Amino acid sequence: MQKKTRTEAGIVGQGSTCNDMPIANIKPAPKKHRARVYMMRTGVNGFTENEILRYCRLSSGRNYASDLERRLDIQLERINEPNGDGIGSHFRYRITCRADVMRVIQLVNRNAEAGGYAGLSQHEVNEILSLYPDAFNVA
Secondary structure, X not given: OOOEEEEOOEEEEOOOHHHHOOOOOXXXXXXXXXXXXXXXXXXXXXXXXXXXXXXXOOOOHXXXXXXXXXXXXXXXXXXXXXXXXXXXXXXXXXXXXXXXXXXXXXXXXXXXXXXXXXXXXXHHHHHHHHOOXXXXXXX
16 A cells, blocks of 8 residues: 655645645735725725725724825825714725825835735736826825
């Protein structure tokens, strides 16, 4: 009977060349990456703190927006929106111009490269930039 060995690819017979195959080391994207990509993908409509909670499964959406402002020296537009129940309100944040979006894209890709996880492809970058018309700029 042939001795079995356990590898990352499963149980294989001894002497198999399966151990010689490179195994992809794919790391999951961190919370900040997910939040930043979501923020950019909202386009000119912007995002609220609650939307970051709902769609990214992250709390403290305000912290992710403030972190971007501090890191990149940009100013996000803040629009005060009342809650649906009429009690209280949340800010809707939005990136104000294409130049700021490009700075966020560069930060995301730089961090992804340093962290060993997937960044944004050129196709994704083009999709995101299409959400921000050239003329869109808040004074």
